[in-house]
Amino acid sequence: xxxxxxxxxxxxxxxxxxxxxxxxxxxxxxxxxxxxxxxxxxxxxxxxxxxxxxxxxxxxxxxxxxxxxxxxxxxxxxxxxxxxxxxxxxxxxxxxxxxxxxxxxxxxxxxxxxxxxxxxxxxxxxxxxxxxxxxxxxxxxxxxxxxxxxxxxxxxxxxxxxxxxxxxxxxxxxxxxxxxxxxxxxxxxxxxxxxxxxxxxxxxxxxxxxxxxxxxxxxxxxxxxxxxxxxxxxxxxxxxxxxxxxxxxxxxxxxxxx
Amino acid sequence: xxxxxxxxxxxxxxxxxxxxxxxxxxxxxxxxxxxxxxxxxxxxxxxxxxxxxxxxxxxxxxxxxxxxxxxxxxxxxxxxxxxxxxxxxxxxxxxxxxxxxxxxxxxxxxxxxxxxxxxxxxxxxxxxxxxxxxxxxxxxxxxxxxxxxxxxxxxxxxxxxxxxxxxxxxxxxxxxxxxxxxxxxxxxxxxxxxxxxxxxxxxxxxxxxxxxxxxxxxxxxxxxxxxxxxxxxxxxxxxxxxxxxxxxxxxxxxxxxxxxxxxxxxxxxxxxxxxxxxxxxxxxx
Amino acid sequence: xxxxxxxxxxxxxxxxxxxxxxxxxxxxxxxxxxxxxxxxxxxxxxxxxxxxxxxxxxxxxxxxxxxxxxxxxxxxxxxxxxxxxxxxxxxxxxxxxxxxxxxxxxxxxxxxxxxxxxxxxxxxxxxxxxxxxxxxxxxxxxxxxxxxxxxxxxxxxxxxxxxxxxxxxxxxxxxxxxxxxxxxxxxxxxxxxxxxxxxxxxxxxxxxxxxxxxxxxxxxxxxxxxxxxxxxxxxxxxxxxxxxxxxxxxxxxxxxxxxxxxxxxxxxxxxxxxxxxxxxxxxxxxxxxxxxxx
Numbered sequence: 150x151x152x153x154x155x156x157x158x159x160x161x162x163x164x165x166x167x168x169x170x171x172x173x174x175x176x177x178x179x180x181x182x183x184x185x186x187x188x189x190x191x192x193x194x195x196x197x198x199x200x201x202x203x204x205x206x207x208x209x210x211x212x213x214x215x216x217x218x219x220x221x222x223x224x225x226x227x228x229x230x231x232x233x234x235x236x237x238x239x240x241x242x243x244x245x246x247x248x249x250x251x252x253x254x255x256x257x258x259x260x261x262x263x264x265x266x267x268x269x270x271x272x273x274x275x276x277x278x279x280x281x282x283x284x285x286x287x288x289x290x291x292x293x294x295x296x297x298x299x300x301x302x303x304x305x306x307x308x309x310x311x312x313x314x315x316x317x318x319x320x321x322x323x324x325x326x327x328x329x330x331x332x333x334x335x336x337x338x339x340x341x342x343x344x345x346x347x348x349x350x351x352x353x354x355x356x357x358x359x360x361x362x363x364x365x366x367x368x369x370x371x372x373x374x375x376x377x378x379x380x381x382x383x384x385x386x387x388x389x390x391x392x393x394x395x396x397x398x399x400x401x402x403x404x405x406x407x
Numbered sequence: 408x409x410x411x412x413x414x415x416x417x418x419x420x421x422x423x424x425x426x427x428x429x430x431x432x433x434x435x436x437x438x439x440x441x442x443x444x445x446x447x448x449x450x451x452x453x454x455x456x457x458x459x460x461x462x463x464x465x466x467x468x469x470x471x472x473x474x475x476x477x478x479x480x481x482x483x484x485x486x487x488x489x490x491x492x493x494x495x496x497x498x499x500x501x502x503x504x505x506x507x508x509x510x511x512x513x514x515x516x517x518x519x520x521x522x523x524x525x526x527x528x529x530x531x532x533x534x535x536x537x538x539x540x541x542x543x544x545x546x547x548x549x550x551x552x553x554x555x556x557x558x559x560x561x562x563x564x565x566x567x568x569x570x571x572x573x574x575x576x577x578x579x580x581x582x583x584x585x586x587x588x589x590x591x592x593x594x595x596x597x598x599x600x601x602x603x604x605x606x607x608x609x610x611x612x613x614x615x616x617x618x619x620x621x622x623x624x625x626x627x628x629x630x631x632x633x634x635x636x637x638x639x640x641x642x643x644x645x646x647x648x649x650x651x652x653x654x655x656x657x658x659x660x661x662x663x664x665x666x667x668x669x670x671x672x673x674x675x676x677x678x679x680x681x682x683x684x685x686x687x688x689x690x691x692x
Numbered sequence: 693x694x695x696x697x698x699x700x701x702x703x704x705x706x707x708x709x710x711x712x713x714x715x716x717x718x719x720x721x722x723x724x725x726x727x728x729x730x731x732x733x734x735x736x737x738x739x740x741x742x743x744x745x746x747x748x749x750x751x752x753x754x755x756x757x758x759x760x761x762x763x764x765x766x767x768x769x770x771x772x773x774x775x776x777x778x779x780x781x782x783x784x785x786x787x788x789x790x791x792x793x794x795x796x797x798x799x800x801x802x803x804x805x806x807x808x809x810x811x812x813x814x815x816x817x818x819x820x821x822x823x824x825x826x827x828x829x830x831x832x833x834x835x836x837x838x839x840x841x842x843x844x845x846x847x848x849x850x851x852x853x854x855x856x857x858x859x860x861x862x863x864x865x866x867x868x869x870x871x872x873x874x875x876x877x878x879x880x881x882x883x884x885x886x887x888x889x890x891x892x893x894x895x896x897x898x899x900x901x902x903x904x905x906x907x908x909x910x911x912x913x914x915x916x917x918x919x920x921x922x923x924x925x926x927x928x929x930x931x932x933x934x935x936x937x938x939x940x941x942x943x944x945x946x947x948x949x950x951x952x953x954x955x956x957x958x959x960x961x962x963x964x965x966x967x968x969x970x971x972x973x974x975x976x977x978x979x980x981x982x983x984x985x986x
Contacts, residue, residue: 190759191758191762193899194755194794198752201749201751201754205749208749325747329744332744365748365750365751365752366750366751366792369790369792372792
């Protein structure tokens, strides 16, 4: 496991030096702009707008990073052949994968934490006070991070067996499909046969249900999030990501590196 | 094919012959459809065995956001070297390959030769018994090639086994104890460089200069470049030729043995292959 | 130095280019506004479609649509246009995306139900909006207040109004007057005092400037009505005392019934009309407002 840690630490260093974290500057500017404008155009819902805008930005920026850099984790190393020297060392391929994954997930944790701080600053500057219910925003951010961790796993899976472009396409596709997984489950169209309905239901369970992690609506209006949901979502993310990573490891273990 | 302990083995072949493929198979970067291989007595599937192997990939490229020192440190950690020994070892390696002054510069700024040297450094960083180098001289200027040659000889002196692939025959002739020749994906022969080409001498070559007007028989067998002539003849005829030249008052520049080189051996193999391919085409199969 | 001169010229050309762009844009804007056809645009009318398209970012989309509502309304008012066709669809989408967006309900209920030119004149839509709000936010008693107001002021259904106030008063956080109003309206139906009180509640508890202004306008009208009633009462008193109706309001002052000539909220003194009834001063802007409200 030491190898996993070494690879992860190097992946984190790469992200920092690749100036990925500069996206935080953009986010900070966005929050500042929002805090200034929100007072003019949305009387009575300043809190709601800042929180929902902030969470949406954290989510979207995070997804960008998770998809593009997640796909690059493996494909960049294969394209540029930086991988070759490493795999000739006494390190297993799955350790390499896990290390890359861990490094990006930690980078995302740092990134979303920093953005959460920015969000709180914007919120405070608009409300001039923070009360107990505002801490739910942290819960929402945590759930967003879980979602991102799952997306990184998917990105890595796809990049193990297709081109980077297709991997990005597939990952975004699964993200969007995953948001509608619940609708698929409850779809009641008139002309669907029983088998089709059952089939769709099965698919709806197989797809990663990203709506699980979405509490932006509740948090924007200072409503709480039940602790059980947080635990269940954590377990779901860990389990699903583990499955995906296992698949990646299996595919990558026998992949011929040109 | 077997590589003996402590020898420098050259893996020769034209581009596309399969040298890199074979090496990558050994390193488990690609997987064979059949066959087995063993290194240091262990199956190549044994990952822990890699602790004792060093590998320099073809056209190496490393994380360009790292400096050479950081890169070596990273690999040293992978090898499990502990902190104090790690930094000492990294320093030593950098000095050995001559990257000491550039160790704080990011790899993205390195020239090809410097990258090659960094690659060498990471290949021997962990003191491996076996060193596998894929085209270590490629892209280097003569000075760089000489440096790499020196390092390979040093490795041999240290008692390590070196396997390297190249298509530059001169390097192979100079460095290798034995060579394996691979053409068209097949191994064509293994042996010392001398064995491969056969020791037979093909004859003598006389190089001379002549400004006269009266032709003599040897001229017909000589190739002319400006005022210089080059004639090839069997050893038995050399004295007769020298007499002719003496009579013609030609100036003799050199008399030397003509030995086939690995290049000839090569070209023969390649031509034979091509002929076979054409024959197949012609017969319509 | 050649390169710095070249750079200088390049800069000048760039600036000239931007000035050209700016001037051209101004002309295009003028051109467009001359051709402008009255066309309100709402690309997606189906709230569910918009919800689906927002992926997981529905609260943000709701905030954006809410901003559109405010802008739409403001524009219409500024241009003195009275057709508010898009108000309901926009509010429908907003509250579907985010059923907890409270300001949308209050704003929507007032301006959907009020008769033109202030609102759209559709109390039924206002009721629909509020019922959705109540279903999603059962603990918000103010929605019942708004519902009651719609029934009372615009639908003129006093039974339902009373029921709404009563229902809202059940919430422990509701203000006492909800219960009082429920009873009063059940008994009396409409009365100026009740109307004034209800508008005062809206005026004092809203942060939305449009709503506040609207409530203020209503309060002023209510004030006028109360004032006129009071003056008439005093005029009748005068009649009883003297046996004839006063011809000028000054006579009421001389008779000691009024301390001074009262003024309307716009600052103009009231007067007595030819029929002896109190009325607004002809110069007062409140006159126009009163006529508009009828």
